Amino acid sequence: xxxxxxxxxxxxxxxxxxxxxxxxxxxxxxxxxxxxxxxxxxxxxxxxxxxxxxxxxxxxxxxxxxxxxxxxxxxxxxxxxxxxxxxxxxxxxxxxxxxxxxxxxxxxxxxxxxxxxxxxxxxxxxxxxxxxxxxxxxxxxxxxxxxxxxxxxxxxxxxxxxxxxxxxxxxxxxxxxxxxxxxxxxxxxxxxxxxxxxxxxxxxxxxxxxxxxxxxxxxxxxxxxxxxxxxxxxxxxxxxxxxxxxxxxxxxxxxxxxxxxxxxxxxxxxxxxxxxxxxxxxxxxxxxxxxxxxxxxxxxxxxxxxxxxxxxxxxxxxxxxxxxxxxxxxxxxxxxxxxxxxxxxxxxxxxxxxxxxxxxxxxxxxxxxxxxxxxxxxxxxxxxxxxxxxxxxxxxxxxxxxxxxxxxxxxxxxxxxxxxxxxxxxxxxx
Amino acid sequence: xxxxxxxxxxxxxxxxxxxxxxxxxxxxxxxxxxxxxxxxxxxxxxxxxxxxxxxxxxxxxxxxxxxxxxxxxxxxxxxxxxxxxxxxxxxxxxxxxxxxxxxxxxxxxxxxxxxxxxxxxxxxxxxxxxxxxxxxxxxxxxxxxxxxxxxxxxxxxxxxxxxxxxxxxxxxxxxxxxxxxxxxxxxxxxxxxxxxxxxxxxxxxxxxxxxxxxxxxxxxxxxxxxxxxxxxxxxxxxxxxxxxxxxxxxxxxxxxxxxxxxxxxxxxxxxxxxxxxxxxxxxxxxxxxxxxxxxxxxxxxxxxxxxxxxxxxxxxxxxxxxxxxxxxxxxxxxxxxx
Numbered sequence: 001x002x003x004x005x006x007x008x009x010x011x012x013x014x015x016x017x018x019x020x021x022x023x024x025x026x027x028x029x030x031x032x033x034x035x036x037x038x039x040x041x042x043x044x045x046x047x048x049x050x051x052x053x054x055x056x057x058x059x060x061x062x063x064x065x066x067x068x069x070x071x072x073x074x075x076x077x078x079x080x081x082x083x084x085x086x087x088x089x090x091x092x093x094x095x096x097x098x099x100x101x102x103x104x105x106x107x108x109x110x111x112x113x114x115x116x117x118x119x120x121x122x123x124x125x126x127x128x129x130x131x132x133x134x135x136x137x138x139x140x141x142x143x144x145x146x147x148x149x150x151x152x153x154x155x156x157x158x159x160x161x162x163x164x165x166x167x168x169x170x171x172x173x174x175x176x177x178x179x180x181x182x183x184x185x186x187x188x189x190x191x192x193x194x195x196x197x198x199x200x201x202x203x204x205x206x207x208x209x210x211x212x213x214x215x216x217x218x219x220x221x222x223x224x225x226x227x228x229x230x231x232x233x234x235x236x237x238x239x240x241x242x243x244x245x246x247x248x249x250x251x252x253x254x255x256x257x258x259x260x261x262x263x264x265x266x267x268x269x270x271x272x273x274x275x276x277x278x279x280x281x282x283x284x285x286x287x288x289x290x291x292x293x294x295x296x297x298x299x300x301x302x303x304x305x306x307x308x309x310x311x312x313x314x315x316x317x318x319x320x321x322x323x324x325x326x327x328x329x330x331x332x333x334x335x336x337x338x339x340x341x342x343x344x345x346x347x348x349x350x351x352x353x354x355x356x357x358x359x360x361x362x363x364x365x366x367x368x369x370x371x372x373x374x375x376x377x378x379x380x381x382x383x384x385x386x387x388x389x390x391x392x393x394x395x396x397x398x399x400x401x402x403x404x405x406x407x408x409x410x411x412x413x414x415x416x417x418x419x420x421x422x423x424x425x426x427x428x429x430x
Numbered sequence: 431x432x433x434x435x436x437x438x439x440x441x442x443x444x445x446x447x448x449x450x451x452x453x454x455x456x457x458x459x460x461x462x463x464x465x466x467x468x469x470x471x472x473x474x475x476x477x478x479x480x481x482x483x484x485x486x487x488x489x490x491x492x493x494x495x496x497x498x499x500x501x502x503x504x505x506x507x508x509x510x511x512x513x514x515x516x517x518x519x520x521x522x523x524x525x526x527x528x529x530x531x532x533x534x535x536x537x538x539x540x541x542x543x544x545x546x547x548x549x550x551x552x553x554x555x556x557x558x559x560x561x562x563x564x565x566x567x568x569x570x571x572x573x574x575x576x577x578x579x580x581x582x583x584x585x586x587x588x589x590x591x592x593x594x595x596x597x598x599x600x601x602x603x604x605x606x607x608x609x610x611x612x613x614x615x616x617x618x619x620x621x622x623x624x625x626x627x628x629x630x631x632x633x634x635x636x637x638x639x640x641x642x643x644x645x646x647x648x649x650x651x652x653x654x655x656x657x658x659x660x661x662x663x664x665x666x667x668x669x670x671x672x673x674x675x676x677x678x679x680x681x682x683x684x685x686x687x688x689x690x691x692x693x694x695x696x697x698x699x700x701x702x703x704x705x706x707x708x709x710x711x712x713x714x715x716x717x718x719x720x721x722x723x724x725x726x727x728x729x730x731x732x733x734x735x736x737x738x739x740x741x742x743x744x745x746x747x748x749x750x751x752x753x754x755x756x757x758x759x760x761x762x763x764x765x766x767x768x
Binding site: 087091094118119120121146147202203204254255257258263266267270390391393394397400401404408410429 | 491492493496497498499501586587588598600601602603604689690691692704707708709
């Protein structure tokens with residue numbers, strides 16, 4: 001007995017020591033390689049590539065890839081589907097980068113992740129001169145940049161819109177949707193029996209979006225142009241106060257604190273919400289006959305602001321090339337193909353996903369099919385990206401924390417913003 | 431484990447066997463078991479030790495002049511642990527520690543009581559018993575993340591829960607109600623597990639014992655306390671231990687039902703996940719190690735104090751007399767026929 005256990009104990013320890021030693025050795029040599037691998041380097045190599053993307057809800061991505069594959073039989077592209085959840089997508093891409101795997105060539109990257117991936121040298125710098133960036137929406141281009149270098153090409157974009165009950169406004173004799181928060185409140189006071197306004201205020205990424213929108217629409221900035229946090233300002237306070245007072249006065253129904261996109265869409269479709277902030281995707285869904293009670297009764301407008309049109313938050317996805325992928329030249333061509341006018345047009349028609357090329361929004365034929373395109377373009381020209389910071393996850397958590405505690409009355413607006421400024425100061429290294 | 435391999439050869443007196451066997455079969459056993467230990471070392475030992483090692487390091491978070499992350503880990507000793515326990519964010523840890531303990535204590539007590547009640551019902555002979563048993567098991571069969579989504583539907587602002595109580599509670603917002611929501615969903619899911627294990631224990635109790643109690647004039651409550659409970663104790667303790675270990679690692683239900691970063695339901699696992707998700711593997715490993723130690727301590731205390739003697743069972747079996755073993759045999763036969 002005794003000898004057995006001693007022996008096994010020895011075996012266990014010996015085995016684990018060997019494994020640990022191997023692991024340590026491995027990671028050390030990896031670090032060295034990482035240190036030498038710079039950001040520069042030409043995008044060379046041709047051959048098969050992959051596109052790592054979140055679950056394709058549009059159903060059209062495979063068609064786009066098929067078209068490419070027909071034209072490039074020797075440089076076939078293959079879709080690797082990642083989970084639908086944005087957080088899980090990022091996680092898989094990060095893991096892939098940390099093991100320096102060459103499994104992903106082109107990354108379909110959420111706009112908020114560009115800085116993190118660029119700063120960690122996980123994605124390759126793109127040649128700015130090979131993209132006609134002036135044709136793209138300027139705000140969308142900005143989301144693909146880190147320190148003025150292009151790391152990801154703008155592919156799909158998104159921005160918040162004001163959905164409103166056109167039928168009720170017409171009935172009350174209101175001709176135009178509100179341009180300011182005050183106008184919106186006035187409109188609400190004229191129409192009885194409705195909740196006035198809602199957005200996405202649950203403690204998640206959507207709250208960061210809604211908070212940034214409020215701050216930007218009041219003329220403030222979460223992070224200023226030089227990259228420094230700037231939330232402890234009168235403008236930011238006015239923005240946050242709009243939401244806080246909205247909850248206090250009942251302008252925003254109190255259950256909105258638990259709203260994500262789908263909850264708010266359901267509330268609007270139930271028919272007792274006059275205005276709400278939502279992404280364009282809900283347009284088609286709310287017009288679908290069935291559960292929705294607002295079919296053909298609503299329209300969209302740019303978000304209102306404090307003293308004029310608001311500044312919506314920019315969403316969307318960009319295309320980047322993994323630093324660890326072979327065949328980077330093919331990957332670059334593939335990105336150019338996906339962001340070309342022809343492809344973006346085809347994709348808009350097939351999937352109604354908002355393109356990044358400005359000209360498509362002015363196309364009368366497309367406008368006929370998607371009546372909200374001019375509104376969306378007006379919104380997008382005003383849109384502001386969320387903070388472009390390396391530690392975005394920590395930053396958005398801090399923003400959620402501050403906004404949520406102010407909205408639930410746990411802390412005052414002043415306190416929440418002062419705390420947030422302090423927190424962001426620690427998280428953002430200029 | 432090693433003793434069972436030696437058992438078939440119990441012809442010679444024990445003492446003699448021990449002396450003569452140590453050289454031969456002991457070494458053989460070690461050789462035969464070494465693949466098992468190797469696998470265990472790989473899948474259990476290595477991750478544990480590596481997590482421990484990782485928890486002593488911190489990743490560089492600084493940027494160089496061009497805005498690139500300075501790569502590489504640096505050894506920081508126990509700093510990750512002291513940061514967690516006493517640093518600026520220690521309130522997050524203690525809050526999560528409290529939540530974890532709260533869910534464990536309150537949840538397991540409720541689940542145990544309900545589980546035993548379920549088992550007693552399922553044990554009764556009545557029509558449609560098979561159907562009831564199967565349906566009680568459905569919650570346990572549903573993946574936790576899915577059941578969390580189901581419960582989120584129930585607990586949303588215009589959901590079933592609020593319709594039933596006729597009063598709007600925003601369950602998924604911060605506050606004690608969030609804990610209640612998690613407890614309800616967890617109980618719904620795991621009480622059947624306790625119930626099923628206890629039912630197995632109930633089926634092992636011979637009917638004669640109850641008949642004897644009846645003859646002696648014992649009441650229902652007295653019978654339950656003096657006969658049923660002691661006889662299902664071993665099974666019940668195993669069930670409770672499993673639940674304890676499970677709830678201490680609580681993650682998916684609060685994460686999906688209530689959401690991340692909510693102080694009311696943040697657990698230790700969620701903190702570890704969050705750190706790892708933000709690429710701070712050192713602190714994440716430290717959280718995980720603390721949780722591991724906590725789980726190990728609770729399990730040890732539970733086994734010591736209440737005598738949930740899982741390993742000891744095997745020891746006792748080895749020592750048990752032939753008559754006892756025979757009894758056990760008849761029991762298993764009964765079990766098989768039941």
